[in-house]
Amino acid sequence: MSETPLTQASAHLRHGANIGQSLTRHEGALKVTGQARYAADHHPAGMLHAVLAVSSIARGRVIALDVAAAKAHPGVVDVMTPAHKPPLAQDPDEKTHPFMFRLDVLQNDRVRYPNQPIAVVIAETLEAATEGAVLLAPRYETEPARTDFPAGAHFTPALVGVADPAEAHHGDVEAGLAGAARRLEAIYETPAQYHNPMEPHGIVAAWEGDTLFIDTPSQGLAMAQARIAGLFGIPPAAVHIRSPYIGGGFGSKGVFSGPQVLGIMAARLVGRPVKLVLRRGQMFGPVGHRAPTRQSFRLGADNAGALTAIGHHTVTASSQHDDFFEPAGGVSHTLYASPAIATTYEAVRLDTGTPLFMRAPGKAAGSIALESAIDEMAHACAMDPLAFRLKNYAEVEPMSGKPFSSKALRACYAQGAERFGWAKRPLAPRQMRDAAGMLVGWGMGTATFPALMFQAQARAVLRADGTGVVETGAQDMGQGAWTALGQIAADSLALDPDRVEFRAGSSDLPDAGIAGGSAHTATAGMAIHGAGADVIARLAELAMGDERSPLHGAGNAGVIARAGRLFRRDDESRSESYVAILARAGIPAIEGHGKSATDPAAQAAYAMHAHGAVFAEVTVDPDLGQLRVTRLVGAFAAGRIINPRMVQSQYYGGMVWGLSFALHEQAVIDPRSGRPMNANLGEYHVPVNADLPSIEAILVEEHDAHVNALGIKGVGEIGITGTAGAIANAVWHATGMRARRFPITLDKLIGPQDN
Amino acid sequence: MAGYSRPTDLAAALSLLAERRPVILAGGTDHFPARVAAGPAEDILDITALGGLRAIERRGDHLWVPCLATWADLGAANLPAGLEALTQAAAQIGGVQIQNTATLCGNLCNASPAADGIPPLLALDAEVELASLAGRRRMSLDAFLLGPRQTARRPEEMLLGLHIPLPVAPSRSVFAKLGARRYLVISIVMLALVAEFGADGMISRARVAVGACGPRARRLPALEAALAGARPDPALLRRAHLAPLLPIDDMRGTAAYRLDAVATLLRRALAGMVPA
16 A cells, blocks of 8 residues: 655646536535435334433433333333443443543433433334323432533643643743733633534434444544444444435534434344434534633733733633533634743533534634734724734744744735725724614634644545546535545546546545544545555556556656546657556556555644635614624635635635624523523524625635645635634724623623613 | 314314314414424314415405414515505514414414514504304404413414404504514514504504513503604604513513613604605
8 A cells, every 4th residue: 555645746646637626516416406315314124213302400310210101102112211221332431532522321310411311212203202202201300500601610621622731831921911012901701602513413223233334424434433333342344334415513423422322222222223313402412512711811012013922811611521621722822923922721610511623613712702802902002903913923833933834824814805995994993884874893803723634544446447436434514525525536546527436425435534623625635645646656557567558668757647648747749548558457447545644744844724814894783783794705725725616615604603603603501400591593593694695705825835745724614713703803893892702792782882 | 192183164173172172283383393392292273274264355444364374475465555564574574484384373372472473463453353162252462462372362262363454544564673683583672663644744643562572562552642643753752651561681682672672673663654
């Protein structure tokens, strides 16, 4: 197996035939005609329906379940409870690696958070299972819910995010503040948020002996396979997961969740295939969320507006029983130059489900706070917010001192500002009105997200008829992986896309890494690139070593591949088709393999991030506080763009989530019961189309020679960063009122000056 | 054991109501969401197959809105001047899918404090017609609404339809809804203002109703009295006019914000009102 070097282009390939083309969505026709089958669309013969009963308390024990009443209901087949369930091979509370989280799968009668599964009713119909779950009528021994954030006992977590230190220092913040001409201290609060993908978590599980067949949405097939194998004591290869289409994940489908495990257990218990799908309200508990944060900033600036210190202290929360700490401080490490930066954390524990990776984990919450603080400091320095950001432009990564592998942020600022018309912005707030008398404000924010890579593998096959097959277990949650990775696959074999079959979305295929961290295109793409290059290398050896080939003896000059032919690099008049090479050799197919991983040398030498600039216009009704985002312009630089159409959609989506963060999303917890009071899409607001009449995303050209051989950074999450802060800053510019508690709701903008 | 019936004629439906007192199901847009997690064993009377209870029509001095008329039906009805508030409400209740299946009468029977349909109907002096085996009776919507999720409908009765008086004098009406997003949103407050005008351009009679500011929507009689005989003028509004409103703090807004917003929306409704 050959490994393609990550830091140099393949010797045999010339890119560009497919990469960079705005192909339409590969599976688009299937989706719009209802033919794309999502997990819960699968109904194997003999399938039963399982419905979760979930806790209505936040903390305590289940002391009684009326199993007899549920079982007596017509159609109910069985009721799975802590006392009646198949055995597991592994303690679901055990943790053996940082991506492993404790699960609630009926291991005991304890309740650790609201909406925790406490029983599973399995029935012939969904209706019978639903009714059976109601008939369980649980009784509890209830303890007081601990939901008060950020009160409660504070502690310093050992690590935040996956494995970031909870304390990081560069220079002397106290000295930087002491010497500053201007200082800003401000506290920003972000609420608990829930992922709410359109498709709820669901699973259709069928056992055949000790072999397991599953349809379930997963952002990480190989990780899910390993998790299931461990829990059920079977080899990973005995777990077959199909996940070709995912109705959104946003991080919540990255780690295999308790309810999904319960679907498999239920199928084991009854010996028949079982389908289990969460109701919307049940998504507010066992499948992760974004923890609330309270972020305290201390900024110092000199007389010229240069930052002298950034102190960023985050208080966040995890569950009582597991650890995930929203790494909100990370943005302060990378964005603005300062001789002194310190990020620190404290945390409290709440009676909630364990928070998890959600839509730009850390970065989204950190960005809205940092961008607000930067805006406040720009105002304190009487500087235009863009000028202030340019004044504090980081030429090297501030915290590490490393050069950036590439950073076209200046171009993002310039192109975004030009398109938006930023130059006409008055410095003072509350200066602009529209024809209807609404206050108008303009704000901006810097977007950033690290260019990550995980590990992946891929297989490519070139057949005698000149067609190819490329396989990797990639996961498409709507971001366009089928399309973009298919383009990389075609390019890797130097064939037209319609000559290459791209297979993905199954755990039976090589591990494509997770679709998360905005790293899937880079990670899976590099493995595909390597697999195709491996095939072409073997094909080239075959041709060059055969004296009957016009490519014989190309030797060091080498060949390039293009449109199903190999050409001698130094003399393109000498070429031969793949079909001819394979036919003469009498070989039915050539198989190649590729792997990808981060390059430690490049990681050590360079800071790798995508960047962007987002400009927002809002109107605010001065009497009602009613807010409208009338315009969003984002300009992003994220290395090589595989499919501009898909990438633009990703940016749009990210920017919509930024709007959602700034103005809408918020889980409201009842302090008495600890339950989320708005566990539905009627009252857990996300924007509707009418909330965002105009959105533009500019793709700024950027070439990165270091992130990977394809030069790909991530585009999935960066749009939410920058945008949320830009909107918050525009609200200030419209009203002169600085909202520091998010989301910014109407009533927060009705202050004394308006009444 | 719960039963489900879908009769095609009214007499059968009323007999079932008298016998079993089932839950009445029409559009189902409130019924089903309330029963997702906890479906009690209850008899269901699905009235959607009843004939002749869908078409909105003018009957003499009033508009007849039968119990199966949807918000989309109302939005598509060519309503006379003075009933604009109804057309406006029909476009702002839920999304298009909701409007296509939800009924006005269901909105009234559900009697949510935040029901968007109630303020315009209250301001238009709508009457409800209830039917049972014992006969029919009419009452004002104001009398029908008792409190949150409570109405004067007896278990054996069915809300057959609404009588909305057609304007007798030149009239204008307006509906205003305030929500935290542009569309598909439960209102923070909503209100309707109906004004009849004399030949002199003065308001001869005004009716104002406000929702989501108390256990049920309320008329504002003091404001109505203050507007009578005056030009539509925002300056006529006094804080005391809002006395019938008893808003609460909840996740959609504070009580103080709600009162403030109602005052603003009322001033704007008055400022925008062109005499008919």
